[in-house]
Amino acid sequence: MNITLNGAAHTVAAGASLTALVSQVTGRPLSADGQATDGGRLGVAVAHNAQVVPRSQWHATVLNDGDDVELVTAVQGG
Amino acid sequence: MTGTTMPLTGADTLVIDGVALESRLIMGTGGAPSLDGLGAALVASGTSLTTVAMRRYSPAETGSLFQLLVDHGIRVLPNTAGCFTARDAVLTAELAREALETDWVKLEVIADEHTLLPDAVELVEATEQLVNRGFKVFAYTNDDPVLALRLENLGATAVMPLGAPIGTGLGILNPHNIELIVSRAGVPVVLDAGIGTASDAALAMELGCDAVLLATAVTRAQNPALMGEAFKHAVLAGRMARQAGRIPRREHALASSAMEGRAEFL
Numbered sequence: 201m202n203i204t205l206n207g208a209a210h211t212v213a214a215g216a217s218l219t220a221l222v223s224q225v226t227g228r229p230l231s232a233d234g235q236a237t238d239g240g241r242l243g244v245a246v247a248h249n250a251q252v253v254p255r256s257q258w259h260a261t262v263l264n265d266g267d268d269v270e271l272v273t274a275v276q277g278g
Numbered sequence: 279m280t281g282t283t284m285p286l287t288g289a290d291t292l293v294i295d296g297v298a299l300e301s302r303l304i305m306g307t308g309g310a311p312s313l314d315g316l317g318a319a320l321v322a323s324g325t326s327l328t329t330v331a332m333r334r335y336s337p338a339e340t341g342s343l344f345q346l347l348v349d350h351g352i353r354v355l356p357n358t359a360g361c362f363t364a365r366d367a368v369l370t371a372e373l374a375r376e377a378l379e380t381d382w383v384k385l386e387v388i389a390d391e392h393t394l395l396p397d398a399v400e401l402v403e404a405t406e407q408l409v410n411r412g413f414k415v416f417a418y419t420n421d422d423p424v425l426a427l428r429l430e431n432l433g434a435t436a437v438m439p440l441g442a443p444i445g446t447g448l449g450i451l452n453p454h455n456i457e458l459i460v461s462r463a464g465v466p467v468v469l470d471a472g473i474g475t476a477s478d479a480a481l482a483m484e485l486g487c488d489a490v491l492l493a494t495a496v497t498r499a500q501n502p503a504l505m506g507e508a509f510k511h512a513v514l515a516g517r518m519a520r521q522a523g524r525i526p527r528r529e530h531a532l533a534s535s536a537m538e539g540r541a542e543f544l
Contacts, residue, residue, distance in 0.1 A: 206334040206335065207334070225335065225337060226335070226337070227337070240345070241344070241345075241348065241379075242377075243342060243344040243345070243377055243378065244335055244377050245332075245372075245373040245374070245375075245376035245377035246373075246376075247369065247373060250369070252369065252372040252373055252376055254376060255376065270334065270373075271334065271335040272332045272333060272334055272335060272373050272377060273332070273333070273334075273335045273342075273344065273377060274330035274331070274332060274342075274343050274344040274354065274356065274374075274377065274378060275330065275331050275332070275333045275343060276307040276308050276309070276310055276316070276330065276331065276343055277306065277307060277308040277329065277330060277331025277333075277357060277359050278306040278307065278308055278329030278330065278331055278355075278357040278359050278384060278386070278493060
């Protein structure tokens with residue numbers, strides 16, 4: 201299944217949730233409430249088709265073919 | 279010599295949204311060549327609040343700025359840098375709140391990339407929307423006393439007028455307007471942008487600003503850590519001078535030694 205992640209083509213398994221995607225990209229295991237299981241702060245946020253999805257809802261959000269996802273984090277600025 | 283001396287820190291804490299900030303120097307993080315150098319400069323500056331931008335996550339990025347700030351006990355102030363519309367700024371603020379778990383946001387809605395000046399119309403619109411969504415809005419604004427008051431009335435937590443355009447280092451181009459903004463404000467006023475060197479920050483505090491926000495002046499200085507420390511002292515000196523009450527300006531000289539009792543030489 202193909203989605204757009206941060207403006208580029210990206211492949212995920214059919215029926216994958218946002219939790220699976222974020223975990224795949226960041227390389228950090230996540231619990232169902234969207235927190236990193238390593239105890240550290242994840243520091244990322246997700247917009248799914250231009251809607252911000254709270255981390256508590258990642259698990260329940262299933263990706264569809266053609267979806268647009270933005271995954272952001274804090275960088276130097278301001 | 280006796281008399282009361284104000285302690286350099288502690289007694290004069292800035293409180294914003296119920297949070298006590300030990301330092302009145304708010305730092306930005308843009309322009310630093312390395313995370314290590316940035317960390318050293320931030321520590322030297324003594325800052326307790328620092329801005330970050332929100333950008334696309336890149337697995338290739340080494341080290342986490344967010345983690346660096348957490349490790350140093352520095353509170354994070356996400357910004358909406360790069361947003362040209364209220365819609366983009368609100369979305370970016372929502373992402374920042376989610377990612378960094380803070381409802382504080384430095385609202386920056388710029389008109390164009392050439393001037394980087396705030397777009398007043400979009401700024402007002404975004405402030406209204408963000409306040410309604412429960413954000414604590416630190417509004418980066420033009421040095422316009424009318425607009426500053428309007429942002430405060432819309433519920434901004436702090437107003438942050440620019441001294442000069444972002445990154446120019448031109449200092450405070452309109453001190454009169456900054457003074458006017460301060461004199462009418464009921465929320466903290468933070469001089470943001472345009473600072474070039476330590477004396478600019480001292481001036482901002484002497485004009486009555488509650489804090490100073492700067493990035494480039496430190497991150498792009500020849501020696502960022504040394505400049506960070508210089509700003510720490512400048513902000514304290516300016517704050518103390520403001521509270522001490524400066525002498526009025528005079529047209530003519532005023533002798534500080536008495537004329538009476540002089541020896542006479544025949």
